[in-house]
Amino acid sequence: MLNDRLFYCAPSRILAGNGVRRDLGPLLARLGYRHGLIVTDRFFTERSPIVTEIQAILGEQGIGTTVSAEGEPDPSVDLCVRVQEQVTAGGDLERIDHVIAIGGGSNIDLAKVLTLTLKFGGAPEDFIGEGKIPGKPLPLIAIPTTSGTGSEITAGAILIKRDSDTKVAVLANDLRPVVAVVDPELTLSCPPRVTGDAGLDALTHAVESYLTMDSEHFDRQGEADPAYSGRNHMTMLFAAESIRLCFRHLGTAYRDGADREARTGMAYASLYASLSYASAGLNAVHGLAYALAGLTHATHGSTNAVFLPYVMEELLPIRQRELAEIARMAGESGDDEAALARRAVVRTRELVAEVGIPTTLAAFGVKADDLPALVRNGLNVTRLTKAFPIQPAGEAYARIVDDAFTGRLSGGTAA
Numbered sequence: 001m002l003n004d005r006l007f008y009c010a011p012s013r014i015l016a017g018n019g020v021r022r023d024l025g026p027l028l029a030r031l032g033y034r035h036g037l038i039v040t041d042r043f044f045t046e047r048s049p050i051v052t053e054i055q056a057i058l059g060e061q062g063i064g065t066t067v068s069a070e071g072e073p074d075p076s077v078d079l080c081v082r083v084q085e086q087v088t089a090g091g092d093l094e095r096i097d098h099v100i101a102i103g104g105g106s107n108i109d110l111a112k113v114l115t116l117t118l119k120f121g122g123a124p125e126d127f128i129g130e131g132k133i134p135g136k137p138l139p140l141i142a143i144p145t146t147s148g149t150g151s152e153i154t155a156g157a158i159l160i161k162r163d164s165d166t167k168v169a170v171l172a173n174d175l176r177p178v179v180a181v182v183d184p185e186l187t188l189s190c191p192p193r194v195t196g197d198a199g200l201d202a203l204t205h206a207v208e209s210y211l212t213m214d215s216e217h218f219d220r221q222g223e224a225d226p227a228y229s230g231r232n233h234m235t236m237l238f239a240a241e242s243i244r245l246c247f248r249h250l251g252t253a254y255r256d257g258a259d260r261e262a263r264t265g266m267a268y269a270s271l272y273a274s275l276s277y278a279s280a281g282l283n284a285v286h287g288l289a290y291a292l293a294g295l296t297h298a299t300h301g302s303t304n305a306v307f308l309p310y311v312m313e314e315l316l317p318i319r320q321r322e323l324a325e326i327a328r329m330a331g332e333s334g335d336d337e338a339a340l341a342r343r344a345v346v347r348t349r350e351l352v353a354e355v356g357i358p359t360t361l362a363a364f365g366v367k368a369d370d371l372p373a374l375v376r377n378g379l380n381v382t383r384l385t386k387a388f389p390i391q392p393a394g395e396a397y398a399r400i401v402d403d404a405f406t407g408r409l410s411g412g413t414a415a
């Protein structure tokens, strides 16, 4: 705390709680918006009442809407271009003064890119990287329907690019939504697979940002408005509460999606995790997960989950105290800090298994021949590699990938 160098940036308004979506109409009217582009996918237009309900809530305030339901899991650069062309051809572009994303992280990320391309023209590639946006995009209102990504808070949009081995990011603080609406009721319809994957994404955000590089050592590379700037006392407060909520509620939300307490707990867990990592930043789990997603096209949450325990294991020597704290957040007790720290790693892998995600790369279908490329492509996500608390990171990444392949943990129990 003494040496924190805090830089914190979040959406200007966060609404959270069961039913808060109904407050959105009066708020947007107050903010002066007149016509929104709703970016969603077909589940929400064909099998859920949410889009119709939001349209009605806005309609009562005289706010018009245009709907694009072209969203797909893990949006690609090509998808962004296609939707941009469709919306432009649709004839409403002149009157659209804000964008509303309804859905999981995929729809929110697609919407983020559209706030840029619909305003500034050009291709999504023009904006890939950190701080490459020319000015303020169209205002974005994000309404997440999964508990996991935190994209409603973050400065990034994650895209798949055809010629790349990893996912790529558009990153700038102005890309953060202006309003985040976290209504746990919207997650009640999530099937178990989506719940488990997203929930592990939230836990990864919380744990990874709890253990990441300190803000005093984080290299901002001269950036005056950094999206990420390392962990500090404030981000760790949010991360700790998120970790507690994940261990308490994720298993129940996965097994019984109708459990409102578990759904509400996970919605807050996801929100708090993002209020941590969206400023502290992430490192090896996400870098390696992007590489694994490039290889397998498995979901974001599952590719994070398989690496998380092994990154924690690698950090045991330098983050023992924090890992012991994580074990206590998971309900463990005892005075032996080293034993508790190893328990945190094992408990995390048990939770991964509990929500039906493979706990080794071998179980994921990865072959021994794939491992060197995974290490290389993970290290190539340099904005994440540079934040790993062990530097240089090359040998540590190789050990993590090896352990994740075989399932080796010093705390014992077979993967």
Ligand SMILES: NC(=O)c1ccc[n+]([C@@H]2O[C@H](COP(=O)([O-])OP(=O)(O)OC[C@H]3O[C@@H](n4cnc5c(N)ncnc54)[C@H](O)[C@@H]3O)[C@@H](O)[C@H]2O)c1
Pocket: 041, 043, 072, 073, 074, 075, 103, 104, 105, 106, 107, 109, 145, 146, 148, 149, 150, 151, 154, 155, 156, 157, 158, 167, 186, 187, 188, 189, 190, 191, 194, 197, 198, 201, 300, 301
């Ligand atoms: N920008 C960021 O900061 C950030 C952070 C983490 C992850 N991501 C990205 O988010 C994506 C993953 O997002 P996700 O885990 O939320 O899943 P998702 O958005 O990919 O959705 C997965 C599936 O679940 C369905 N779904 C979503 N909500 C539902 C609900 N309430 N009921 C029924 N079905 C529902 C969707 O229609 C979709 O078919 C990845 O592309 C990842 O890269 C972005």
